[in-house]
Amino acid sequence: MRTKIIAGNWKMNMTGTAALDLIEAVKREVADVGKVEVVVCPPFTELKAAAAACAGSNVMLGAQNVHWAEAGAFTGEISAAMLQSAGVKYVIIGHSERRQYFGETDETVNKRAKAALAAGLIPIVCVGETLEERDDGRMEDVVVRQTKAGLDGLGADISRIVIAYEPVWAIGTGRTATPAQAQEVHALIRRTLCETVGGDVANGIRIQYGGSMKPENAKELLSQPDIDGGLIGGAALKAESFAAIIKAGV
Numbered sequence: 001m002r003t004k005i006i007a008g009n010w011k012m013n014m015t016g017t018a019a020l021d022l023i024e025a026v027k028r029e030v031a032d033v034g035k036v037e038v039v040v041c042p043p044f045t046e047l048k049a050a051a052a053a054c055a056g057s058n059v060m061l062g063a064q065n066v067h068w069a070e071a072g073a074f075t076g077e078i079s080a081a082m083l084q085s086a087g088v089k090y091v092i093i094g095h096s097e098r099r100q101y102f103g104e105t106d107e108t109v110n111k112r113a114k115a116a117l118a119a120g121l122i123p124i125v126c127v128g129e130t131l132e133e134r135d136d137g138r139m140e141d142v143v144v145r146q147t148k149a150g151l152d153g154l155g156a157d158i159s160r161i162v163i164a165y166e167p168v169w170a171i172g173t174g175r176t177a178t179p180a181q182a183q184e185v186h187a188l189i190r191r192t193l194c195e196t197v198g199g200d201v202a203n204g205i206r207i208q209y210g211g212s213m214k215p216e217n218a219k220e221l222l223s224q225p226d227i228d229g230g231l232i233g234g235a236a237l238k239a240e241s242f243a244a245i246i247k248a249g250v
């Protein structure tokens with residue numbers, strides 16, 4: 001019912017030819033893969049060239065952040081309209097690295113999501129607890145708060161968003177949540193959505209898992225009932241491993 005969506009979060013990696021070579025290799029690997037949405041999210045500087053490389057293929061383009069204002073005196077920021085004009089369709093919002101290192105809050109996540117939707121982009125809104133929060137028994141509180149606050153007031157547009165559950169302790173650590181641990185939180189997020197927007201809408205929203213997803217664990221994670229895709233960091237930087245994860249989702 002929900003089309004799986006696998007997105008590669010390249011973070012601050014890849015320039016010029018290396019970026020284009022990776023896109024070309026991903027295109028070749030996934031040319032015949034139906035039924036799964038494939039997204040790559042290069043750094044801002046590579047977006048225009050990446051858009052040209054993705055054109056006409058089944059690989060779609062995402063960015064890694066967006067500012068909420070339409071335009072103006074915000075040195076160093078990128079607006080939703082700029083992403084649109086660069087050929088971007090998806091945008092990652094509220095990644096834990098932005099929350100941790102760049103002062104991202106539930107409020108700014110919410111503003112960015114609204115701006116992205118208003119410009120016709122699809123936000124991939126990230127939520128997830130730290131190890132300390134999990135160990136203190138606060139995982140539920142944190143995930144429910146981030147989900148509710150981040151998605152507050154989106155109106156009917158909420159049906160277009162994608163959510164990524166990324167336990168911070170699993171990102172880039174090689175330590176993946178078990179399929180049961182991930183499913184438990186995905187179901188919690190879905191229940192939270194049900195309470196706020198009703199079952200019909202909630203059941204259509206895709207929830208990706210992120211955090212050390214790799215070819216070896218992708219199939220089991222992606223076969224959980226509420227896991228609708230993956231947000232992939234390290235394993236998205238090589239076409240073979242990224243494609244293997246995508247194929248595990250078919």
Ligand code: PGA
Nearest residue numbers: 171172211212232233234
């Ligand atoms: P990882 O990163 O796959 O390298 O753990 C995932 C992410 O940060 O989105």
